[in-house]
Amino acid sequence: MKKQLKVPGFKKKDLKIPRIKDGTVIDHITPGYAVKVLHILGIPRSNSSSVVSVAMNVNSKMGKKDIVKVENRELKSNEVDKISLICPKATINIIRDYDVVKKFKVKLPDEIIGIVSCSNPTCVSNAKEPVKTRFKVINKDPLRIKCYYCEREPEDIADRII
Amino acid sequence: MDFKGKDIISIKDFSKIEIDDILIYAEKMLPYAKGEKYKDILSGKVLSSLFFEPSTRTRLSFESAMNRLGGRVIGFADPSGTSQKKGESLADTIRMADSFSDAIVVRHPQEGAARLAAEFANGPVLNAGDGAGQHPTQCLLDLFTIKTEKKKIEKNNIILLGDLKYGRTVHSLAYALSIYGVELTFVSPTSLKMPKEVINECMELGVEPTQTSSLEKAIKDADVLYATRIQKERFPDAEEYNKVVGSYRINNELLKNAKENLIVMHPLPRVSEIDSEVDSTPHAVYFKQAFNGVPIRMALLSLVLGEKKI
Numbered sequence: 001m002k003k004q005l006k007v008p009g010f011k012k013k014d015l016k017i018p019r020i021k022d023g024t025v026i027d028h029i030t031p032g033y034a035v036k037v038l039h040i041l042g043i044p045r046s047n048s049s050s051v052v053s054v055a056m057n058v059n060s061k062m063g064k065k066d067i068v069k070v071e072n073r074e075l076k077s078n079e080v081d082k083i084s085l086i087c088p089k090a091t092i093n094i095i096r097d098y099d100v101v102k103k104f105k106v107k108l109p110d111e112i113i114g115i116v117s118c119s120n121p122t123c124v125s126n127a128k129e130p131v132k133t134r135f136k137v138i139n140k141d142p143l144r145i146k147c148y149y150c151e152r153e154p155e156d157i158a159d160r161i162i
Numbered sequence: 163m164d165f166k167g168k169d170i171i172s173i174k175d176f177s178k179i180e181i182d183d184i185l186i187y188a189e190k191m192l193p194y195a196k197g198e199k200y201k202d203i204l205s206g207k208v209l210s211s212l213f214f215e216p217s218t219r220t221r222l223s224f225e226s227a228m229n230r231l232g233g234r235v236i237g238f239a240d241p242s243g244t245s246q247k248k249g250e251s252l253a254d255t256i257r258m259a260d261s262f263s264d265a266i267v268v269r270h271p272q273e274g275a276a277r278l279a280a281e282f283a284n285g286p287v288l289n290a291g292d293g294a295g296q297h298p299t300q301c302l303l304d305l306f307t308i309k310t311e312k313k314k315i316e317k318n319n320i321i322l323l324g325d326l327k328y329g330r331t332v333h334s335l336a337y338a339l340s341i342y343g344v345e346l347t348f349v350s351p352t353s354l355k356m357p358k359e360v361i362n363e364c365m366e367l368g369v370e371p372t373q374t375s376s377l378e379k380a381i382k383d384a385d386v387l388y389a390t391r392i393q394k395e396r397f398p399d400a401e402e403y404n405k406v407v408g409s410y411r412i413n414n415e416l417l418k419n420a421k422e423n424l425i426v427m428h429p430l431p432r433v434s435e436i437d438s439e440v441d442s443t444p445h446a447v448y449f450k451q452a453f454n455g456v457p458i459r460m461a462l463l464s465l466v467l468g469e470k471k472i
């Protein structure tokens with residue numbers, strides 16, 4: 001028998017979050033980070049009519065969390081991995097016809113491009129040059145990233161999201 | 163080893179074998195660098211020399227290197243009057259210079275500028291210093307100086323002295339020397355100590371540096387004393403600065419306790435770190451060190467331009 005995956009965020013007690021028919025549910029977002037997650041993912045796209053719902057500080061067994069639901073769009077692993085910078089525990093649920101058909105955890109990419117700004121004010125990536133910021137992930141846990149340009153390591157990564 | 167078209171951005175981009183290759187080739191350049199021999203292996207080649215901040219020594223030695231091999235140099239010595247002053251991006255200036263020349267030397271006040279330049283140039287880019295970042299040709303000429311003066315780099319007892327905290331070039335040098343397996347002693351005022359990350363890097367390469375604030379003690383066993391400039395702006399007041407600089411002044415009195423064949427190095431310009439009375443002693447190699455910038459840069463230019471003909 002096909003394993004029934006539980007769709008997060010619509011047990012009776014949190015009916016305030018609408019169920020979606022098709023799309024993506026990003027679950028276990030660090031509480032308070034839902035808006036940053038949307039920002040990183042560029043959601044909603046400027047010409048998109050997909051409904052996006054956000055729930056913040058939702059109670060769960062593992063404490064509070066944020067949830068984001070994007071209707072009619074299936075986010076791919078390489079699209080969402082970049083949110084692991086600020087939400088290492090986030091999970092992605094792909095929903096088709098109200099069922100979870102795929103569930104996976106975000107994983108940290110080897111390079112972070114265009115998401116975090118360099119903490120070094122005299123880094124060339126902070127000048128008006130036609131390049132995106134670029135960091136190499138040199139350690140995953142604890143997270144350490146190194147600027148490709150100036151070779152410095154910013155510490156306040158979550159606050160440096162562009 | 164094929165260096166044709168390779169960018170020279172950071173010493174960490176090179177393996178020990180590659181560094182060895184460059185140093186051996188630079189040695190062959192010596193008579194050409196002195197003008198005793200001449201071969202125009204870079205005839206017809208044009209080098210863009212883009213100095214977005216002035217650095218007389220580095221610029222002149224690059225230009226001398228190119229000229230000694232029969233090549234030509236275009237460029238500017240400081241950014242006043244250039245289109246960058248009018249707001250042009252570095253990327254655009256690089257694209258232009260790249261189309262006018264076969265290789266680009268760039269000096270820039272911002273860290274990472276050379277790495278960025280390399281992204282926009284088809285030809286090789288040589289980093290002549292990017293702010294407080296990398297300065298690989300300085301590092302190579304320092305290694306070359308130790309090698310030619312001491313016959314080898316390995317196993318020398320080397321003191322790095324001065325501002326070890328902010329001086330990034332001294333960080334690269336500590337790393338490069340560790341590749342060769344030397345004994346390292348870091349001498350600095352407590353407030354300007356070598357950062358932990360650099361010490362960790364040395365240890366990963368099997369070198370366990372000694373740290374001290376006493377130069378008198380350290381100097382007895384040293385083969386190489388590498389002094390760097392201590393900048394006034396690193397100190398809260400002039401009194402504190404004078405005290406620190408005074409305690410690290412290299413003079414003949416201090417050198418009495420040193421080995422006879424100790425060499426004293428300095429990337430120059432010096433302010434008051436080395437007393438001029440040292441200049442006439444056999445310890446002083448800092449002017450030779452500055453000259454060594456020419457053979458090193460000759461070697462690099464001919465290698466990246468694919469003309470290894472000496």
Ligand SMILES: [Zn+2]
Binds near residue numbers: 147149151
């Ligand atoms: Zn940077």
